[in-house]
Amino acid sequence: MKLKIAVLGTEHYHANFWTRALLQSPDAVVSGVWDTDPARASAFAGEHGVEANADLAGLISASDAVAICSATVDHLALVEAAAARGKPVLCEKPLGIDRAQGEAIAAVVKRAGIRFMQSFPKRFDPANHEIKTLLDRQALGKVTLCRVRHGHSHGFTEAFKSAWFVDPARSGGGTLLDEGVHAADFLRWMFGEPESAFASLSSATLGLPVEDTAVATFRYADGMIAEVTTSWCFAAADTSIEIYGTEGSILLSGVDIASRPTRETDFLRVFRRGDGGGSWTASDVVPHFKTGVFHEHVAWAFVKALKEQSPMPVTIEDGLRAFAIIEAAYRAAASGRVEAIRPS
Template sequence: MTARRPRVGVLSFAHYHANFWSEVFASRGVLSGIWDDDAARGSEAAARFGTRFEASLDALLERCDAVAVCSETARHAALVDAASARGRAILCEKPLGTGLGDAEAIARIVASRRTWFMQSFPKRFDPATARLREAVAGGELGRITLARIRHGHFYGLAPDFAKAWYARRALAGGGALLDEGVHAADLLALLFGSPSSVVALTSRAALSLEVEDLGLAVFRWPDGMLGEIASSFTYAAADASIELYGTRGTMLVSAVDLASRDITSGACLRRFLSDSPERRWETLDIVPRFKQGEFHHQNAIAFVEALERGHPPPIGIEAGVAAARMIDAAYRAAESGVRIDL
């Protein structure tokens, strides 16, 4: 792809993350316009970010080089198809699709047209994640036997959450296990590769929505390591979000999800090494992007910089499909009550 200053259009403000992305695009002078099927919502966003609202999707695509898709998950495929047909580079919100079939269909569209496509997974740009990858790759904690990732928020406790599109299966595809758990699935795959099997449970007990408000999945890797995902819409508060347990030590990360960000006042990244003479927790001097209020901006920054430099996507569509495959297997395990092999 030829390096150039991109003209970026934002497709839908249905997902709140469009606000963070637009802050980046506007500050860098690349925001070309906004389209939204909700004209009032799109017009209000355009006024806030000092750009033009375009009621016609085709008209906006005509004058953009790239788009950021931030619609309801069920509408990702149609918007990706439209942008891809015009040869536009694409940044797409997570999860990639409403399920594995939807994600694979989007991947086929992208592959057939050789579309420049970036999947949004903001944890990948966090310095805390870089430190975890370093620890795993270097054997710092010994052999990792258990990884636990708790990722979620408290928005489900708000009285109007049931009215949001996230609570509707037809628009979201799933609940907490999909929308929040996909972050954890991608991080587990990034750190440890593809798992071999999964057992899982979901619950609608807290909110009684169409979709689950709580999901718990335990994956097994070929070497016997277990990785747990615990995702929820109803975490009133929490501390550690990422936990790595190895034969030589342990590493804990806090303040990397909404349930822990604002109430974590101490160390965000802690390490315990069993051969350390002090036999105590060490504080590592790393502050996660989420704690700094810069978490979701990183996708947009990486998107623009890759386009400006003519680089390939920092996160390809295969990552979105891989995470979708893990979550799909977890849903099937929860529905069947048996272990599912991937």
């Protein structure tokens, strides 16, 4: 029996990837598409060969689970609608537009006892799993610094500059939240919880109501420092992740839009100290982002967990804690001081 998944909201472009993934899955079907704008839902449904449904409650009731890909501000209402009918939820990142909304979503999920998965696609990339293995083996010795650069050049297009992403009331923030929450989850996955944040934001390039460029630094209890640099104005780039340790270094490319066209081989490079100064090696791994099939893995993982009745690979706690890291960076940018990260 195939799982019937309803797609709730199509304003986030990732709805396209999720819908294609569900249509390709041997274990799922798209039961229907709903959006706050019925015309937008109909256009989206027509593009993908699925049905639009203006009856939100009816669609949820007729489905086994829902995938929420709306503007961020609408996540809470849609989670509430799904929870009222006991349906599992896959939710696009970030969890909410602010800490209060994220905590409200978590409360709804806990009260209803529904299964919930936060969308963090970096969790499914084989390049990142190879990095995680190296770190777990302490192949770099003591890690002293991690730098994550993540972004794109969509900010140069008029369509993006007029989209809901740039309205803080609907998105919750600019590039630091939109792109930086990916980096925050990556840092937690690889290194655990940082203790404090400092940040600087700029909207000078595009003149939008939200920042188009941001740099945030995070400090860990053991002294490790992490830097997250995000922008909607990267014309081009190469290395996206740099990890430096006392015994080696890791460089990863091809894992964001700015760096995807840059190279065709040697995406993951590892340096190890040794006799004669050490040497570089390159992995054969190809990041999912480079293949063009990236966000689809989130939908497939959701279906797999539902089908096998296994734990969700990314939890609401992961969503809350990644948001808390970025929220601390926003507080630091506003105060001009180092701010403590306050987990929910």
